[in-house]
Amino acid sequence: MWIPIQINETSAEPLYHQITVQLRALIVSRQLAAGTLLPSIRELAQQLKCSIITIRRVYQDLEAQGLLRTRQGMGTYVAEVDEDDRDRHRFEAVVTAFEAAVDAALRVQCTTAEMEKILQQVIAKRNEQKKPGGS
Amino acid sequence: MWIPIQINETSAEPLYHQITVQLRALIVSRQLAAGTLLPSIRELAQQLKCSIITIRRVYQDLEAQGLLRTRQGMGTYVAEVDEDDRDRHRFEAVVTAFEAAVDAALRVQCTTAEMEKILQQVIAKRNEQKKPGGS
Amino acid sequence: MWIPIQINETSAEPLYHQITVQLRALIVSRQLAAGTLLPSIRELAQQLKCSIITIRRVYQDLEAQGLLRTRQGMGTYVAEVDEDDRDRHRFEAVVTAFEAAVDAALRVQCTTAEMEKILQQVIAKRNEQKKPGGS
Amino acid sequence: MWIPIQINETSAEPLYHQITVQLRALIVSRQLAAGTLLPSIRELAQQLKCSIITIRRVYQDLEAQGLLRTRQGMGTYVAEVDEDDRDRHRFEAVVTAFEAAVDAALRVQCTTAEMEKILQQVIAKRNEQKKPGGS
DNA sequence: GTGGTCTAGACCACC
DNA sequence: GTGGTCTAGACCACG
Numbered sequence A, B, C, D: 001m002w003i004p005i006q007i008n009e010t011s012a013e014p015l016y017h018q019i020t021v022q023l024r025a026l027i028v029s030r031q032l033a034a035g036t037l038l039p040s041i042r043e044l045a046q047q048l049k050c051s052i053i054t055i056r057r058v059y060q061d062l063e064a065q066g067l068l069r070t071r072q073g074m075g076t077y078v079a080e081v082d083e084d085d086r087d088r089h090r091f092e093a094v095v096t097a098f099e100a101a102v103d104a105a106l107r108v109q110c111t112t113a114e115m116e117k118i119l120q121q122v123i124a125k126r127n128e129q130k131k132p133g134g135s
Numbered sequence E: 001g002t003g004g005t006c007t008a009g010a011c012c013a014c015c
Numbered sequence F: 001g002t003g004g005t006c007t008a009g010a011c012c013a014c015g
Helices: A015-028 A041-048 A052-064 A083-107 A112-130 B015-028 B041-048 B052-064 B083-107 B112-130 C015-028 C041-048 C052-064 C083-107 C112-130 D015-028 D041-048 D052-064 D083-107 D112-130
Strands: A068-071 A075-078 B068-071 B075-078 C068-071 C075-078 D068-071 D075-078
Touching: A015 A052, A015 A083, A015 B083, A041 A052, A052 A068, A083 A112, A083 B015, A083 B083, A083 B112, A112 B083, A112 B112, B015 B052, B015 B083, B041 B052, B052 B068, B052 C052, B083 B112, C015 C052, C015 C083, C015 D083, C041 C052, C052 C068, C083 C112, C083 D015, C083 D083, C083 D112, C112 D083, C112 D112, D015 D052, D015 D083, D041 D052, D052 D068, D083 D112
Parallel strands: none
Antiparallel strands: A068 A075, B068 B075, C068 C075, D068 D075
8 A cells, every 4th residue: 555655855853753744744744544544664664775773753743743653463554543643633734834934034033925925825826736747 | 042943742733843934934934034143953852852963953954955054163144135036935835735725625525715714714813812901 | 994194283373274184185186076974073183182072173174064954863065066056166266276376476576477486385395295216 | 554454344354463564574675774763653554444462463573573673752764684584584485375275286186288378367456456556 | 774863071272 | 231152950842
């Protein structure tokens, strides 16, 4: 089973954190439905070309957050999550990231209009990257 | 000389990085003009209640980025920076932060409208914190 | 892994600077190829008989110049550098040194011919040191 | 009395050293003849916009090298120097600077031809700066 | 094992 | 007084 996760080698962000954030997003946005059996630690490590230790840590962290459940000898599954919890999880990281962005903007005295413009430019840039022509 | 820098003790972000980011913002937004003599590393260390060495690293990093100039025995100054370079520096961190926010949002399948709403809410929240009414 | 770096104890030039300049030269002249894993800071410190901290500063400075990339827990690598940037880096220090030499010569009113003669003598002297005949 | 000395604010080279080197060059190249009365410490400090302490150190260093003589209450004079000593002094700094340049070049594996080319380019560049048109 | 942060103290050089 | 270098040790985070 293939999981859509991209690793950024150049980023200073730790490997385990990049993977955790992306896997978490797949779960709370229901792209991975409750009950889904995830690939084994070994498989995912092989797919992402990183250490087994790193993946183990990812699964442990997400289990601690109640998003995964591990059953001895049967593998790791996406947990059933309460609807309210799911929404809370879903926007938590997004809001935190926007707060950091706004703080950075306020520090260099950006206006609200400038922030909105930057947001639109970044969204446009990301849309271009996803649809490179229509191929 | 007093420099408006706030340290967040609880944050996982390294001390030297918090200081660097804030001092950098003060420079590229011209709140500290070119040619300004900064407080000595000893003074700033005392003000921020941290080690002299931490401040030296901050000054060193900003000098490597071309934003400060230090002369032995004379102190540390805000460098003269080309207007275009200054603008580039000014928005660099902001755009990077917005890119991270948009990426986080797209991972949980937020729409553009949702992002704009979140941005406005965060800005409103920050404005409240700065103007705590007339209490 | 062995790195060919010579330290001059008697020189007034700071240790970290001697090491930085030589390591930088090895990288920009491709004697250390992009992607090469450098010795750990502890290993290199042991080889050069200096403090770990001195080596960390060297690696840090070269990373700030875009010539190295470090990943926590994985070590320090020679970065991929754009061909043009590499050439620029390669001759930067050389041209600067020649400018200093020409300035010194002009101050004592050397002619162009005298400078060329001195250059040839110095090159000859360095060649002798590298090839000590058949002694 | 005006002395042709240029200070480079941006250089990392200490003030006192820049001044010493240039004043030394003026003496050993006979642009300042033996017996010439130099400006007082105060005057030169004012001309170069630097501290009196810095100039005092320059005069002391050059006196220690036998190039200046100070007579109590009468000022500082250019000393009589033996012809052989003068020639030795004259090329000492030049050769040292060329050695540093050649070493930098060899480290990045420059050929002799490349060094000669760089030398000519640098000389050409300096000639342009001195004769900006023919004014 | 790796690098990263923060602390400390001593000594030097410059102005 | 200023910054600069080199040393040390302790503790944390990553793989």
